[in-house]
Amino acid sequence: MRAYTPKDNVQKKPYYTDRYWVAPQVAKSDVSEDAVFSADLEAIKAKFDVLDAYIQVKQMVVVINAEDNYGVIELLKNELDYNQLSEMSAIDWLASEGKFEIFYQMLSMSKRKRVRIKCKIDEKESIQSVEKLFRSADWSEREMYDMFGVVVNNHPYMKRILMPDDWEGFPLRKTYPLQGDEFAQWYEVDKIFGKEARDIIGPENRDSARVDRYDTERFARLGHEVPRGADISQGEPDTPLVYQETDGVFMIQKFDAEKSVVISDRDR
């Protein structure tokens, strides 16, 4: 019997199943192993709820509540001297948990330490902007909205950054098909020519290696050229390659090597 895959959730459909595959885990260690991190964690814990904290690959990961994100990052910036927000984005866990995970990667130049702040929000929930603290969050938050549909509150210019403004769907969600949904596949045709042109132009050819052997509208075999649109199902004539018209070009002569003169005396 085949394993049951839910039809309403593409995300859960496995590409292949390997019964004995175990997901590799990055080793976690306790925060108390690092003096700098444990001091930082105490400072966060004094003001905010910390759901989880550990050290992974020499970086501290702190899981907080989503509503504390501005406060925690403000604390990290102003009091704990984490002066750079090097990256932030979201991770799509909608299939397994119905939530987005938002992460903020922080760097302290003076301490030479990196901290990652994580929090989880529901699909329809929004999160507070940290653009007032770090200008780098401006475009990152717009990209997060563009790609995942996570709305950011108090952002100065909440607008798509990569995709067109009238785009539908959020491409980095796991449920988004790689080759695009129907809107994406007809986007340029709908926008430029209108929906009624769909029949004329036809669907996208997603097999880029496809060459119709008998299509003389778009393909020509070198050395076997025929007029455009000719029927070549019965074979085509052999036409040798010419680089200029046989009857010549107006005012242009072909170079004839036999008539050329080699000048040997440079001072003549």
Add this chain to the structure above:
Amino acid sequence: MAQHQVNYLKDGGLPVALTTIDKVVNWGRSNSIWALTYGLACCGIEMMASGASRYDFDRFGTIFRASPRQAELMVVAGTLTKKHAEFIRRLYDQMTEPKWVISMGSCANTGGMFNTYATVQGVDRVIPVDLYLPGCAPRPETLQYAVLLLQQKIRKESASRAQKPKRLM
């Protein structure tokens, strides 16, 4: 000062060459194909190399112009994203007749390796293409060959006829 001597026994006795309007016009057109700079991705680098001194497009009369109103050839060099599709169509419409399009490289021909939601799968979905140039990226020699082929095509056309309606129009 040069003395012109008319040989009355040659060329019907007159120092003139006879030809047709078509040939003269097409001779002019085919040897002054001004191209719109349309570098969209890495193929644009090859296109720039074709225009630079080593490959020297100018000797074929192909001069890159930055305005669609002064250009008759659009070399679509690179990946066309769906966001950009409307702009390429607008620029194509702004070019004056007669106009030609070379689709340069795999991405412009078919979308190439970008088999994704954001890439137009071939510029011929948006504008009519005269010449497809394969390669990733095509070398400048290949682009030169494409322009020479286009010159041949122009010379074969009738000069007075308006552009034949193309597939997308």
